[in-house]
Amino acid sequence: MINIIIAGPRGKMGSEAVRMVTNEENFRLVACLDNKNNGKKLMDLTPFPNLDVPIFEDIDECFDSVEADVLVDLTIPEVGYVHTKKAIEHNIRPVIGTTGFSQEQITELKELTKNKNLGGIIAPNFAIGAVLMMKFSQMAAKYMPDVEIIEKHHDNKLDAPSGTAVKTAEMIRETRKLKSQGHPDEKETLNGARGAEMDGMRIHSVRLPGLVAHQEVIFGGDGQLLSIKHDSFNRASFMDGVKFSVEKVFELNELVYGLENVI
Numbered sequence: 001m002i003n004i005i006i007a008g009p010r011g012k013m014g015s016e017a018v019r020m021v022t023n024e025e026n027f028r029l030v031a032c033l034d035n036k037n038n039g040k041k042l043m044d045l046t047p048f049p050n051l052d053v054p055i056f057e058d059i060d061e062c063f064d065s066v067e068a069d070v071l072v073d074l075t076i077p078e079v080g081y082v083h084t085k086k087a088i089e090h091n092i093r094p095v096i097g098t099t100g101f102s103q104e105q106i107t108e109l110k111e112l113t114k115n116k117n118l119g120g121i122i123a124p125n126f127a128i129g130a131v132l133m134m135k136f137s138q139m140a141a142k143y144m145p146d147v148e149i150i151e152k153h154h155d156n157k158l159d160a161p162s163g164t165a166v167k168t169a170e171m172i173r174e175t176r177k178l179k180s181q182g183h184p185d186e187k188e189t190l191n192g193a194r195g196a197e198m199d200g201m202r203i204h205s206v207r208l209p210g211l212v213a214h215q216e217v218i219f220g221g222d223g224q225l226l227s228i229k230h231d232s233f234n235r236a237s238f239m240d241g242v243k244f245s246v247e248k249v250f251e252l253n254e255l256v257y258g259l260e261n262v263i
């Protein structure tokens with residue numbers, strides 16, 4: 001049995017994770033971390049009528065009160081970072097879906113787990129299709145280095161570009177010959193028109209109601225275009241990856257950044 005704490009249980013992803021964890025035979029949800037509802041139970045909140053699971057606002061109190069093996073964090077970047085650090089301190093394996101961490105934060109957290117031989121996963125995207133989209137893009141970039149990334153999300157998203165877009169660019173730069181996208185003399189007459197720049201690649205972030213999570217990686221060549229596209233139409237699309245990660249962290253002895261490294 002794997003004892004799990006979920007941070008962010010009322011969120012779009014967190015509530016889906018509560019459903020997944022409580023439906024899995026070998027998972028037990030032992031507590032939730034929330035920014036309100038301290039002292040209540042999940043069953044006091046409308047979406048979870050039967051769940052006798054304590055809610056904590058204070059992470060230290062939570063970790064001192066329950067025995068947990070894994071922390072699943074689906075919150076906001078500043079909170080997720082603190083939660084991950086605290087989890088590592090308490091030898092609780094972090095499974096982090098929260099996006100928006102800096103490279104420095106990821107490196108620091110990785111070092112902390114290495115010192116403790118503790119497994120963990122930070123996955124900017126838990127959907128297997130998205131992981132494949134990133135891997136295929138990495139392959140394509142070797143042959144077609146002219147590339148732009150367009151990510152589209154719901155308009156409640158806090159971070160831009162998305163964690164998936166950043167990860168995609170990081171993976172692409174491992175195989176792509178460095179080059180700057182577009183005309184060397186191009187000028188933006190409206191700030192931001194060419195999107196964000198990362199290693200010469202351009203990343204464009206669209207935020208609209210109605211969207212969930214979508215990304216297209218477009219490669220251009222002489223007389224041809226290659227589009228590699230992935231769409232998540234609901235949050236259930238991420239849950240196989242969360243489940244996989246919760247089980248996988250027991251086989252790891254450090255924090256791994258990106259599901260592509262463990263599937």
Ligand SMILES: NC(=O)C1=CN([C@@H]2O[C@H](COP(=O)(O)OP(=O)(O)OC[C@H]3O[C@@H](n4cnc5c(N)ncnc54)[C@H](O)[C@@H]3O)[C@@H](O)[C@H]2O)C=CC1
Nearest residue numbers: 008010011012013033034035074075097098099124125126
């Ligand atoms: N890795 C992946 O596959 C995916 C990652 N995400 C990421 O997951 C995160 C959450 O996304 P959504 O569920 O869409 O956002 P959301 O806004 O629906 O949920 C965030 C939740 O965090 C909670 N929260 C804020 N401060 C907190 C604190 N101090 N302690 C505990 N909980 C706190 C809020 O109450 C809220 O319920 C975002 O960073 C998003 O980018 C989202 C979808 C997939």
Ligand SMILES: O=C(O)C1=N[C@H](C(=O)O)C[C@H](O)C1
Nearest residue numbers: 099124125157162163164213
């Ligand atoms: O906020 C979201 O919704 C998503 N966030 C992740 C990201 O930033 O890449 C994963 C997915 O795109 C959904």
